[in-house]
Amino acid sequence: MDRTLPLSALQHYLYCPRQCALIHVEKVWAENRFTAEGRLLHLRADAGAPGRRGGVAQDRAVPLRSDRLGLYGVADVIELRPGPDGSEVPYPVEYKRGGPKIEDWDREQLCAQALCLEEMLGAVVPEGAIFYGKPRRRERVVFDTPLREAVEHHCRELHAMIEAAETPEAVPGKRCRGCSLRDACMPGASRRVETYLQRGLDP
Numbered sequence: 728m729d730r731t732l733p734l735s736a737l738q739h740y741l742y743c744p745r746q747c748a749l750i751h752v753e754k755v756w757a758e759n760r761f762t763a764e765g766r767l768l769h770l771r772a773d774a775g776a777p778g779r780r781g782g783v784a785q786d787r788a789v790p791l792r793s794d795r796l797g798l799y800g801v802a803d804v805i806e807l808r809p810g811p812d813g814s815e816v817p818y819p820v821e822y823k824r825g826g827p828k829i830e831d832w833d834r835e836q837l838c839a840q841a842l843c844l845e846e847m848l849g850a851v852v853p854e855g856a857i858f859y860g861k862p863r864r865r866e867r868v869v870f871d872t873p874l875r876e877a878v879e880h881h882c883r884e885l886h887a888m889i890e891a892a893e894t895p896e897a898v899p900g901k902r903c904r905g906c907s908l909r910d911a912c913m914p915g916a917s918r919r920v921e922t923y924l925q926r927g928l929d930p
């Protein structure tokens with residue numbers, strides 16, 4: 728890829744392509760309680776010094792990059808776990824406020840981190856974990872072929888949207904309730920305007 732985008736752009740794209748375009752094309756940003764809590768959680772996760780947890784070495788705030796996917800970012804925590812041949816296997820851990828989701832948004836974001844690590848280190852990264860604030864527990868994520876393919880597919884879609892510099896129409900849904908850009912997006916209003924205009928055009 729010619730352009731590199733932050734890993735957060737992939738996360739925004741998975742949540743809502745319009746939200747992603749508002750942030751990364753139109754440069755609109757607004758904070759709400761959810762984004763503020765998420766930012767503080769990441770700051771806390773990234774702030775600690777490298778150390779050990781249960782005998783496993785941990786690095787924090789590790790820079791990531793993939794030229795192939797056109798992504799860069801920072802991993803909250805990378806553990807180095809003993810592999811079957813005695814080598815160390817990277818194991819990314821991402822911190823999230825809130826709880827596990829049915830959708831693959833968080834799992835894809837973590838898998839994208841793994842693909843960055845594989846490209847940077849020439850290693851195989853088979854799995855990682857997401858630490859959810861509510862409840863305070865880890866969810867193990869296996870980076871299987873369907874998940875890897877989904878990441879690659881969505882990365883291509885993300886880059887095409889940013890390249891075209893077009894903001895998709897709002898598709899109102901449950902996710903709008905937690906969206907910090909709701910005021911800028913006006914999801915219901917844009918639909919109403921669209922309907923109003925359509926009625927005016929209909930014979």
Ligand code: SF4
Pocket residue numbers: 742743744745746749897898899900902903906907908909912913914
């Ligand atoms: S309000 Fe809804 S449609 Fe608009 S950007 Fe947010 S999630 Fe997307």
